[in-house]
Amino acid sequence: xxxxxxxxxxxxxxxxxxxxxxxxxxxxxxxxxxxxxxxxxxxxxxxxxxxxxxxxxxxxxxxxxxxxxxxxxxxxxxxxxxxxxxxxxxxxxxxxxxxxxxxxxxxxxxxxxxxxxxxxxxxxxxxxxxxxxxxxxxxxxxxxxxxxxxxxxxxxxxxxxxxxxxxxxxxxxxxxxxxxxxxxxxxxxxxxxxxxxxxxxxxxxxxxxxxxxxxxxxxxxxxxxxxxxxxxxxxxxxxxxxxxxxxxxxxxxxxxxxxxxxxxxxxxxxxxxxxxxxxxxxxxxxxxxxxxxxxxxxxxxxxxxxxxxxxxxxxxxxxxxxxxxxxxxxxxxxxxxxxxxxxxxxxxxxxxxxxxxxxxxxxxxxxxxxxxxxxxxxxxxxxxxxxxxxxxxxxxxxxxxxxxxxxxxxxxxxxxxxxxxxx
Amino acid sequence: xxxxxxxxxxxxxxxxxxxxxxxxxxxxxxxxxxxxxxxxxxxxxxxxxxxxxxxxxxxxxxxxxxxxxxxxxxxxxxxxxxxxxxxxxxxxxxxxxxxxxxxxxxxxxxxxxxxxxxxxxxxxxxxxxxxxxxxxxxxxxxxxxxxxxxxxxxxxxxxxxxxxxxxxxxxxxxxxxxxxxxxxxxxxxxxxxxxxxxxxxxxxxxxxxxxxxxxxxxxxxxxxxxxxxxxxxxxxxxxxxxxxxxxxxxxxxxxxxxxxxxxxxxxxxxxxxxxxxxxxxxxxxxxxxxxxxxxxxxxxxxxxxxxxxxxxxxxxxxxxxxxxxxxxxxxxxxxxxxxxxxxxxxxxxxxxxxxxxxxxxxxxxxxxxxxxxxxxxxxxxxxxxxxxxxxxxxxxxxxxxxxxxxxxxxxxxxxxxx
Numbered sequence: 001x002x003x004x005x006x007x008x009x010x011x012x013x014x015x016x017x018x019x020x021x022x023x024x025x026x027x028x029x030x031x032x033x034x035x036x037x038x039x040x041x042x043x044x045x046x047x048x049x050x051x052x053x054x055x056x057x058x059x060x061x062x063x064x065x066x067x068x069x070x071x072x073x074x075x076x077x078x079x080x081x082x083x084x085x086x087x088x089x090x091x092x093x094x095x096x097x098x099x100x101x102x103x104x105x106x107x108x109x110x111x112x113x114x115x116x117x118x119x120x121x122x123x124x125x126x127x128x129x130x131x132x133x134x135x136x137x138x139x140x141x142x143x144x145x146x147x148x149x150x151x152x153x154x155x156x157x158x159x160x161x162x163x164x165x166x167x168x169x170x171x172x173x174x175x176x177x178x179x180x181x182x183x184x185x186x187x188x189x190x191x192x193x194x195x196x197x198x199x200x201x202x203x204x205x206x207x208x209x210x211x212x213x214x215x216x217x218x219x220x221x222x223x224x225x226x227x228x229x230x231x232x233x234x235x236x237x238x239x240x241x242x243x244x245x246x247x248x249x250x251x252x253x254x255x256x257x258x259x260x261x262x263x264x265x266x267x268x269x270x271x272x273x274x275x276x277x278x279x280x281x282x283x284x285x286x287x288x289x290x291x292x293x294x295x296x297x298x299x300x301x302x303x304x305x306x307x308x309x310x311x312x313x314x315x316x317x318x319x320x321x322x323x324x325x326x327x328x329x330x331x332x333x334x335x336x337x338x339x340x341x342x343x344x345x346x347x348x349x350x351x352x353x354x355x356x357x358x359x360x361x362x363x364x365x366x367x368x369x370x371x372x373x374x375x376x377x378x379x380x381x382x383x384x385x386x387x388x389x390x391x392x393x394x395x396x397x398x399x400x401x402x403x404x405x406x407x408x409x410x411x412x413x414x415x416x417x418x419x420x421x422x423x
Numbered sequence: 424x425x426x427x428x429x430x431x432x433x434x435x436x437x438x439x440x441x442x443x444x445x446x447x448x449x450x451x452x453x454x455x456x457x458x459x460x461x462x463x464x465x466x467x468x469x470x471x472x473x474x475x476x477x478x479x480x481x482x483x484x485x486x487x488x489x490x491x492x493x494x495x496x497x498x499x500x501x502x503x504x505x506x507x508x509x510x511x512x513x514x515x516x517x518x519x520x521x522x523x524x525x526x527x528x529x530x531x532x533x534x535x536x537x538x539x540x541x542x543x544x545x546x547x548x549x550x551x552x553x554x555x556x557x558x559x560x561x562x563x564x565x566x567x568x569x570x571x572x573x574x575x576x577x578x579x580x581x582x583x584x585x586x587x588x589x590x591x592x593x594x595x596x597x598x599x600x601x602x603x604x605x606x607x608x609x610x611x612x613x614x615x616x617x618x619x620x621x622x623x624x625x626x627x628x629x630x631x632x633x634x635x636x637x638x639x640x641x642x643x644x645x646x647x648x649x650x651x652x653x654x655x656x657x658x659x660x661x662x663x664x665x666x667x668x669x670x671x672x673x674x675x676x677x678x679x680x681x682x683x684x685x686x687x688x689x690x691x692x693x694x695x696x697x698x699x700x701x702x703x704x705x706x707x708x709x710x711x712x713x714x715x716x717x718x719x720x721x722x723x724x725x726x727x728x729x730x731x732x733x734x735x736x737x738x739x740x741x742x743x744x745x746x747x748x749x750x751x752x753x754x755x756x757x758x759x760x761x762x763x764x765x766x767x768x769x770x771x772x773x774x775x776x777x778x779x780x781x782x783x784x785x786x787x788x789x790x791x792x793x794x795x796x797x798x799x800x801x802x803x804x805x806x807x808x809x810x811x812x813x814x815x816x817x818x819x820x821x822x823x824x825x826x827x828x829x830x831x832x833x834x835x836x837x838x839x840x841x
Contacts, residue, residue: 069788183792222807245801301512328508
């Protein structure tokens with residue numbers, strides 16, 4: 001088959017859609033050697049396709065706002081409409097001006113603070129179980145710290161002023177189509193520092209700090225561990241990633257720290273960061289059960305747990321802070337303050353006793369090991385039971401290499417990636 | 424002939440990928456809910472699987488992922504301790520059918536979106552967790568960091584990107600790499616290279632000329648002195664400037680030292696410069712540092728006030744009270760501290776592999792979120808994997824860009840034969 005006539009200087013799209021962008025592109029690319037669309041074909045590849053044009057149109061139009069972060073605010077796709085307008089912004093707001101505005105308006109912060117002293121009930125949600133309320137409170141608190149909220153009568157002024165109102169739930173959606181995901185607040189630097197000081201300097205237990213700051217147990221532990229490491233780095237004179245840290249924290253929603261020791265925060269309570277009493281859904285409770293029960297019987301949570309699984313404890317015992325339930329019950333029983341404190345101290349004493357015992361046991365186990373130090377390695381002897389090998393002598397818990405059982409670690413298909421790293 | 428490898432970011436077939444690129448952002452903005460009316464169930468499931476897998480662990484082979492897939496999805500319910508204390512659970516069963524149940528409809532709690540959790544085992548992988556903690560700009564980059572030995576888990580080097588993090592594991596990435604990954608790239612255009620080369624050649628020539636000695640830079644201030652022959656400003660003008668300056672001083676003082684945005688300081692510096700340029704009659708060489716700037720400003724103002732006092736009997740108060748002076752001094756000190764801070768931590772560094780002073784890369788803010796199962800300390804670029812991601816009422820912790828219908832279809836795809 002003879003090769004087709006080469007029409008390399010003609011773009012196929014130019015005849016069909018004579019728009020200005022196409023023509024511009026054509027005039028730019030006309031001097032370049034035009035690559036062919038296929039290896040075997042002489043037809044030139046269209047350099048600016050419709051898709052590409054649309055892509056750049058979107059990037060330079062609606063997507064333009066997402067390129068740079070908004071100072072001191074989140075900047076997610078969900079906060080914009082399809083034309084690229086920030087939905088929550090007032091008519092007077094402009095991104096490039098926002099930075100200057102923060103500079104000029106910060107002067108009036110002193111009188112803002114006087115007005116924002118609200119009763120504590122407005123700031124803190126009643127129960128800690130409602131996540132939406134909780135996060136709304138966090139956002140309100142954050143906005144308050146930035147000096148954005150000023151009471152209702154100032155709102156109109158604000159819009160003209162060009163200040164951004166606090167984010168709504170839709171504004172925190174990085175993925176607009178996924179209704180069930182939003183960017184949740186992270187701990188602010190001050191709050192991390194406060195948690196670290198409370199645990200390390202004041203010697204509060206993790207669960208106490210967790211209740212006080214409204215941060216769950218694991219996170220308190222992690223914050224302390226990371227802060228400890230940060231202090232070590234500072235002591236060693238290592239370079240911290242400070243510019244990165246500042247940039248990231250200004251892009252994220254954060255939970256502010258309300259220092260109640262300060263006189264101006266006297267009427268406030270700390271803003272809880274997350275629900276701290278999360279109950280893990282037990283696999284046994286995933287099924288539906290029909291348990292006939294006599295109407296006269298008092299069928300409690302304990303019985304319900306037993307009905308699902310014999311070892312399943314009720315929710316009161318399985319939540320991370322059962323002591324809160326206990327304390328609440330004692331208040332309802334009408335015990336006096338001294339009585340309650342005595343009971344709490346007893347419980348604490350008991351808990352610490354069990355902890356001490358466990359530690360002692362572990363120490364004794366370590367002491368029972370016979371260690372023979374050598375030049376490079378230490379020999380450690382410990383008592384083992386022959387019974388651990390099991391009936392066929394291949395028990396996995398048994399010590400040592402067993403005759404006739406090959407090593408698996410060189411085999412194909414057996415993962416050699418470690419499953420755990422000791423801290 | 425082997426099939427051509429499809430483009431990673433194709434405009435013909437849009438894929439949301441696990442990175443912070445503009446293509447991913449564009450694909451994200453063009454996402455639509457799946458078509459459930461005119462397609463068979465199998466087609467819907469296939470498309471859902473294909474689109475979600477293009478995002479979740481596209482660098483993992485399908486067989487590996489199938490092996491990791493779990494049909495049991497973790498969830499939690501937030502409990503109210505006050506409710507637990509007040510009730511023992513028997514109230515839920517009491518009096519059913521005997522007229523004792525209340526009619527007041529309690530608000531039904533939002534649905535628990537289990538179906539958005541289909542890919543939760545992948546969030547356990549080390550490379551994915553590094554990306555979720557905002558230490559890398561894509562999962563593939565995070566993977567490269569791991570393979571190159573820049574990542575430690577619990578203080579020990581870990582080179583396996585597929586390492587499944589256990590709750591409580593701490594991972595840390597080299598801060599320089601994090602700044603490289605998340606910072607704006609260095610511009611490496613040919614023209615920039617040409618300019619630097621030309622400058623270097625010029626400098627070398629100048630050195631040759633002066634016989635191996637570094638030549639003195641021509642002072643730009645000499646020209647400024649020659650030009651600044653304007654008369655002294657009027658007292659009214661001066662007063663207005665001082666008022667502007669004091670307004671900015673308040674702003675500077677309200678800011679804490681770890682200021683998030685530097686614009687305020689820059690604006691203040693600008694205003695100070697403006698105020699000083701009004702006084703450009705004296706020798707400007709002394710107005711180089713902030714300290715001297717302040718002293719210069721103060722002495723000039725004092726002189727001016729002293730000079731204007733006998734002439735202007737109508738305005739006898741000095742231009743600056745002691746209190747104002749103190750505030751101005753505080754503002755200057757803060758500014759000095761901030762400048763030192765910036766020069767120490769975020770200075771220009773031509774050796775760094777990213778643009779300096781450091782700034783976040785384009786489109787980073789659109790992707791910047793940290794899920795709750797991680798606790799991150801950005802200062803040391805370390806994070807702790809607290810627990811596995813869970814679903815709770817109205818919220819699934821696995822960050823996925825797709826609607827819940829797609830998640831459900833994809834989950835159903837992997838349920839087969841199981």
